[in-house]
Amino acid sequence: MEIIVASTVGILTAGGVYLLLRLRTFPVILGLTLLSYAVNVFLFASGRLAIDQSPILSPYSYGDTTYTDPLPQALVLTAIVISFGMTAVLVMIGLGAYLEAESDRIDLEPEMAESGKDDSA
């Protein structure tokens, strides 16, 4: 199971980083989403893995029940919601940039970059 979780984190990171390095806004947003999955799973896993040990206290047990670590779960829960907010802001910025500039490139168009250089020189 540990191998599965670790490989999941790894492949999500790899996919996220690759998409982050693309040249258009939309893949970058996709990449960021993948990367936030990876980070969430990574953080969650830092509480170590456990099966059937939900951190829901059972009234029928007296001290012998073990529970998984609830703290990373609480942190990840808010992280999931916040990363949604972040994605939404980015989407809006990306959309605004596309509508204003008529292009969703993440860098300047080659000819615009040239003219930008001329201005600064």
Next chain:
Amino acid sequence: MSHSGHFLFIIALLPFLGALLPGLMIRAGRNACAIFTAVPTILALTMLLILAPQVMRGEVVQAEIDWLPQLGLSASFFVDGLGLLFAGMILGVGLLITLYARFYLLGEDPMGQFYTYLLMFQGAMLGIVISDNILLLLVFWELTSLSSFLLIGYWKHLPEGRQGARMALAVTGGGGLAMIGGMLILGNIAGSYNLTDILQAGDQIRASEWYLPALILILLGAFTKSAQFPFHFWLPHAMAAPTPVSAYLHSATMVKAGVFLMARMWPVLSGTDAWFYIVATTGLVTMVLGALIALFKDDLKALLAFSTVSHLGLLTMLLGFGTQAAAVAAVFHIINHLTFKAALFMTAGIVDHETHTRDIKRLGGLRHLMPITFLIGTVAALSMAGIPLFNGFLSKEMMLEEASHTDWFGSHYAVPVMATIGALLSVAYSFRFIVHVFLGPKRDDYPHTPHDPPFGMWAAPALLVVMVIVIGVAPFLAEGIVTVAANAVTGADLHPHLKIWHGVTPALWMSVIAILGGAVLLAFHHPLDQAWIAAPRPEAKVIFDRVIAAVAALGRSVTEITHNGAISRYLAIFTVTAIGLGWIAYSSSGLSPPTRGLLPVPPVIAVVWVMLIVATASVVVMHHRRFRALVLLGIIGLSISAGFAYLSAPDLALTQISVETVTIMLLLLALHFMPKETPKESPMGLKLRDGLIALTAGGGVGALAYAFLMRDIETISDYHIANSYEGGGGTNVVNVILVDFRGYDTYGEIIVLGIAGLVIYALMHALLDGPAARRLKNMDYAQDRSRDRHPLMMVVVTRVLMPIAVVVGIYIFLRGHNEPGGGFVAGLVIAIALLMQYMASGFAWTQERKKIEYHTMIGLGVVIAGLTGIGSWLAARPFLTSAYTYVQLPPIEEFELATAMLFDLGVFLTVLGAVMLMLYSLSRIARFAGETVNVEPMDYDPGEHADDDKVET
């Protein structure tokens, strides 16, 4: 702390407080402005004089307030003999400069600014000489660099002024940086940043292996500030400043800061070979070189600037000798140099002011036109030359005396000969100042016919010249202050006797040679000058400019490589750096053996894992088809929530599913306005590079995750599990952590989420008001859209689902404290229920039926959560302490009421409001983009006739 120590704080603060006045008082006239500049100086000087008797008795006045004790930084001040001497000089000359500048500055110069800068500088300088804490001293040290930058560049319209100011800042500021390093090392060796402690730790510091680095770094600071070779070049360029600035900064104060520091650190750093060879040699070279260049400078102020360089070299050399007698000579020469050099600068300023030129070759014969100026200038210049009965003679004799018995690398003659040459050159340029400016025939081609200036302008130099003569004739008058200052420098108990006649000593012969040789040299000045001009010599400014240009070019090329405007470049650099750091961390410490075993993998989970891997790989490969990528993203999110559910995290699974839904909806909405495909434009090389980076990053993070999954940790969660029910009143530990243990975090997080919602709303509005609005209106959408946008089946199903979904939401909310669920999930579930209505019947129809604005909802949520937290104050508990009780309502099972639930209600409202506001903002763009508006719940209503089209445009 002695009672009078309180004065020290006031003395240190007065100039800075006073700096506020001139800018205001200039409105009341130039005289008022000057007077109000003088007031803080006079006050500070008075307080210093009140302390003076104590210091003259050999006591040290101290005052201390802890500032940042953790850093060893305290606002502590002390005045000993050396501090008294320098503080007196700074304040006294400051007063004279204030007077002089009043008459020097022209009507169009902004005088308020000038005096403000001047007082700021005075405060910084004063701070250096009375700081007891070396960190505080460093702060003041940097302040002098900054305020002198403002003063040198005071005439902003002159390019020389701006360039000179920049050069001075670059050189002295750079030296200051080096000095910070040196001082920190020193403080670490001594174990304290207090100067008084460090001065006691001399032996320990000299024995430390860090002594040499500290020495070199501190000397770099001192040498750059005091314009020692090879950093001397900035001083002449700083002469573009108004003459009062040159007289104040470049004769009396700022350039002496380096000398002051060497004197201050003398008991700690001196006495080693390294100190002697570095400091004395630098001083000697600077003295001779400065004097040589000064002789051939035609600009009056440049001549004085290089002569200052030369005299600073002399002082440095004396301190470098490391003997007590040399230290006495240095202290005495500091006083003498101050008097004659400040007077000379002011004289040069008067000449410039009256004749409108400072070019010596255009001057001469001024004694007929400006007799008073002539007298002042001559006396001061004779003192600089070292002629008997003027004070310059006395300290120069002491210097030559010390030089005459100093060996340098085993040679008896090197230092005396060089010192004599330096003195000889000094005589030559001093005589030149008198002969070429004042003597000779009267000319008729001055740019402006000169005459003596008003009294106010020559009063200050006249006073200084009187001091020159008084000390020169009756040196014992200065004995007191020289003694306490020299005692403070050396830490010994000295009783020097300052006399004019020491008998026929080697020093006397050296003086005679210097004076005669100097006179002869001046006689041959014209042919020598021709040769000097013809000779090739390095021009410091050109070299400096080239170095700066090279550094700037290097900086620019680094920036262009790393910051080319594409975010992928930065992210690549960031990722590679993170991987590199991770690798370093791994390879430097390695791993402990694993302590955990592997858990089994059931087949279902293996299938989910394969789905996730395939989906991720497909997203990467097929991301050009954007819709498809979104579908695949949904698969990934659902697989992850399945994983959460299996791995004992039901809350996370619930949250992940609902967030996944709204995320996909959000991206779909955005995609509506964006290109549906990503063009394939990355070259193969770029793809390979990015692929390599991505695989390395993924491999690294995966390995890290695997590494910690195989090892146990200490966790603080046992506390949470143990106290969740007793203290928080809930059995769902995750929820109790969110709303109770770490409620403050959650509170912050919902605020962030609310702000994100508002940001999106604001962005949307900015977008709709900008040029993008026109583009949106004319947007072409694909032709293959559905004709039936609001189908009957969907409308009916969502209507039926709505109350069910709301009940589920309420249920999830209520059970949240004890079972998986809670405000976050409930908010998302209700949001999805509402979104379904938007999807089914359209934006306008749903909007019309919405009773509460989403902003209000966010606000209410945050306020409710906040008030719940504040409520615990009423019970005299800390913010967000929760209370709970159990309630039994007849038909329902006993349930719990906790204040935490109220807090969770705030969370719920904020999440709901924020999510809805985000999606609502995106949909509003659609409406703006010329989508048709529906007033009916569905496009085709089977209850009506088919030709009754209710769709309005």
